[in-house]
Amino acid sequence: MFAATIEAPVRLSRPRASEAAPAPALTTNCSACHLRELCLPHGMPSEDLGRLDALGFARRRLPAGRQLYQAGDRFQYIYAVRSGTFKSSLALADGREQVSGFHMAGELMGLDGVAQGRHASSAVALEDAEVCAIPYATLMDLSSGSAALQHVVSRLMSREIVREHSLMMLLGSMNAEERLAAFLLNLSQRLKARGYSAHEFHLRMSRAEIGSYLGMKLETVSRTFSSFQQQRLLEVDKRHIRIVDLPGLTRALEVQAH
Amino acid sequence: MFAATIEAPVRLSRPRASEAAPAPALTTNCSACHLRELCLPHGMPSEDLGRLDALGFARRRLPAGRQLYQAGDRFQYIYAVRSGTFKSSLALADGREQVSGFHMAGELMGLDGVAQGRHASSAVALEDAEVCAIPYATLMDLSSGSAALQHVVSRLMSREIVREHSLMMLLGSMNAEERLAAFLLNLSQRLKARGYSAHEFHLRMSRAEIGSYLGMKLETVSRTFSSFQQQRLLEVDKRHIRIVDLPGLTRALEVQAH
């Protein structure tokens, strides 16, 4: 059963070419997926890939702003982003939220739910998006028969730990310029890995969301963007970013005279 | 093979009652361990516990200040703290370090190494300490035959993710007093869970290490301790801490008028 509080009615927009398929709406075939090198199947031998295919993960479309899951919801699925961008965030006691990550195609969400059997964070689509819903229990069953799959899952969790390490480092020891530079360079790399331009892109998140993620106020984010522009490192037009001086931006990260 | 750069010669102090045992020096029997409810075996059915016992994890003693592993070292073991306290830390490009965690009896270290096959952080004993060295590959082999063990390991990794989440929140949205209060309350809880006083304890780490962990300078840590003392929340004598007003300290966390 889906957790009723969050699993929004799946609005399959324009069921294109779905008449022929016998399966209920869209399911995923990992071995044929264009994201396979970025996603769960990465580094998996083809025989195990076949087993993943057999599961046929259901796809879900979400319009911009829709929540995928919420902290406290029963944990059943991990989600692989197929398209669009998500933010995940934690709620503080007093109602504030802190953004804990942004996720794009091929990245997994929801691994923090394994610990308690309930999601520890919430995930929201920042633009129209699509995910694969991977039933965790099924994945575990499958991986007990496959050392390779087991390792892949463990490695993904560990990668999440490492990712958070670097964010901690950022939050614990960098100033505003270093934080924003790190953020932009990270985004740039991930976009490049997905075949997009590393130099020019559109931010899917607001200044407030960036600030929340980086541990600074939205005004400071805005000022830092302006400062980078004055330094001729960036050209900024609202959410459209052009990295003019990539080495310079990288230096903003390295030259830390703390 | 042990990674020669870090695996210090195991100095088995006083091999007590080891003559009779055929196994090389000290090994662990999880099912009889006084830490079993806090450590890896937590929540594991007894049959799986038996399998853990069969592995007989080697113990290692470390004097204060000795490194257990270093970032970049080949990843082979995860470590369970038996006694003593550890800090784990990340090295920054410019040589600075950031403390990413403190670990005490029953807690696991090294899970961040799974991702790359190399340790992503370093771990150092803050006082004389002892660990169980758990060979990761063996643990994986074992868990492919046991769904319960597999779940336990996954849950532990996920718990690490959640733990880091809360640290991110701390670093991203709290001021100095809130950070230190959160740190002390967390320590207090963990000590209590281990049968120690929740109100009075001895810090194993320096002001600089606390500051690094909390994303503030050592002087600010010191000032905040003094401030808590003036507010009659704590009594502080160097590293000896007495929590005088636990509810008050908790309020320092909740009353965030940001």
Added chain:
DNA sequence: CGTCTTTTTGAATACTGTCAATTTAAGTGG
């Protein structure tokens, strides 16, 4: 076309960091 949200920018404030001096504790060696 008006409303609402997002972003930018300015000015003043607050908090934390920096630099420096002092105290205390812990070790070292004469």
Added chain:
DNA sequence: CCACTTAAATTGACAGTATTCAAAAAGACG
């Protein structure tokens, strides 16, 4: 046993960075 050295912690004064409050401009959306 005491002088000496070293490391850790505290405290003060000042500087610098980020936050807060406020206002205006620019888009986005219905």
